[in-house]
Amino acid sequence: MQDLTGKTAVITGAASGIGFALAQVFAEQGMQLVLADIETDALEKRVTELRSQGAAVLGVVTDVGDDASVAALASAAAETYGNVHLLCNNAGVYTGGLLWEQTEADFEWVMRVNQWGIIHGIRHFVPAMIEHGQDCHIVNTASMAGLCTLPIAGIYHMTKHAALALSECLYHDLALSAPQIGVSCLCPELADTEIARARRNRPATLAEENQTAMHEFAHAAISDATSQSKPPRVLAERVLQGVLERQFYLLPPADDPWIKTAHKRLDDVHAARNPEFLAPEI
Numbered sequence: 001m002q003d004l005t006g007k008t009a010v011i012t013g014a015a016s017g018i019g020f021a022l023a024q025v026f027a028e029q030g031m032q033l034v035l036a037d038i039e040t041d042a043l044e045k046r047v048t049e050l051r052s053q054g055a056a057v058l059g060v061v062t063d064v065g066d067d068a069s070v071a072a073l074a075s076a077a078a079e080t081y082g083n084v085h086l087l088c089n090n091a092g093v094y095t096g097g098l099l100w101e102q103t104e105a106d107f108e109w110v111m112r113v114n115q116w117g118i119i120h121g122i123r124h125f126v127p128a129m130i131e132h133g134q135d136c137h138i139v140n141t142a143s144m145a146g147l148c149t150l151p152i153a154g155i156y157h158m159t160k161h162a163a164l165a166l167s168e169c170l171y172h173d174l175a176l177s178a179p180q181i182g183v184s185c186l187c188p189e190l191a192d193t194e195i196a197r198a199r200r201n202r203p204a205t206l207a208e209e210n211q212t213a214m215h216e217f218a219h220a221a222i223s224d225a226t227s228q229s230k231p232p233r234v235l236a237e238r239v240l241q242g243v244l245e246r247q248f249y250l251l252p253p254a255d256d257p258w259i260k261t262a263h264k265r266l267d268d269v270h271a272a273r274n275p276e277f278l279a280p281e282i
């Protein structure tokens with residue numbers, strides 16, 4: 001997509017972190033914004049903030065893990081702004097710990113948001129994009145966790161591998177049948193966001209959380225690492241470039257430690273070597 005002015009962007013997980021940085025960057029491009037998030041107060045605050053800067057913004061409380069909720073988001077976006085041109089399936093959550101110690105609710109919650117969130121976005125927005133026929137773009141937020149595997153974060157790695165595979169398959173399907181719609185997959189390194197506090201948005205029905213020492217250790221580690229990382233604005237600017245240039249893989253710079261870890265994993269697969277734990281030096 002080249003000219004973003006006056007076009008409409010829908011961003012999920014837009015009340016915090018990378019999602020809000022995306023909203024700021026696309027507002028600066030003169031886009032109309034639909035911000036979707038499960039956290040009502042934070043969403044309201046972000047909508048007010050962007051409106052005070054002159055942006056046209058609609059906030060829609062949405063649970064991306066819920067099919068009807070994403071259908072309602074698509075209807076609200078269409079009713080307010082007409083055609084949607086850019087969809088950022090960005091909402092995501094994290095939980096950590098040893099795989100066999102995680103509860104069923106841990107698996108279900110993270111899979112609902114990180115995988116089903118993207119699936120619902122694809123199902124409820126792509127048909128209308130194909131129908132209106134204008135240039136469009138879809139950005140799915142995966143992670144460098146989708147390109148390598150590390151201990152005590154198995155659920156997160158599994159869902160981010162799924163997010164990357166879904167995105168690659170969406171790219172193939174659209175190239176075949178609707179090439180005016182571009183696709184990017186954002187695979188961020190660590191960023192200073194609220195992801196370590198993701199449990200704040202766990203639904204009551206999936207509240208049963210693994211409480212083991214390893215789980216707490218994993219959460220302390222991610223909290224520590226993200227708080228010392230780069231501002232999410234850096235990633236939002238990477239996404240803007242990717243949308244303008246129709247670039248699929250949105251990766252950290254070549255010298256980033258996560259790139260080394262991802263290459264090591266691919267080399268292991270290539271050489272049929274057993275996986276080796278190589279922590280990114282962060």
Ligand SMILES: NC(=O)c1ccc[n+]([C@@H]2O[C@H](COP(=O)([O-])OP(=O)(O)OC[C@H]3O[C@@H](n4cnc5c(N)ncnc54)[C@H](O)[C@@H]3O)[C@@H](O)[C@H]2O)c1
Pocket residue numbers: 012013014015016017018019036037038039042062063064065090091092093113141142143144187188189190191192193194195196197198201226232
């Ligand atoms: N921060 C990092 O280091 C990092 C690294 C790689 C990938 N990511 C990915 O970036 C994306 C954004 O995360 P972030 O780091 O900005 O975290 P964040 O917690 O700051 O923002 C995530 C937003 O998603 C919202 N959300 C959670 N569950 C939702 C649901 N069911 N429906 C709708 N919204 C929901 C939250 O309320 C929050 O506003 C996620 O997909 C995450 O996995 C983050």
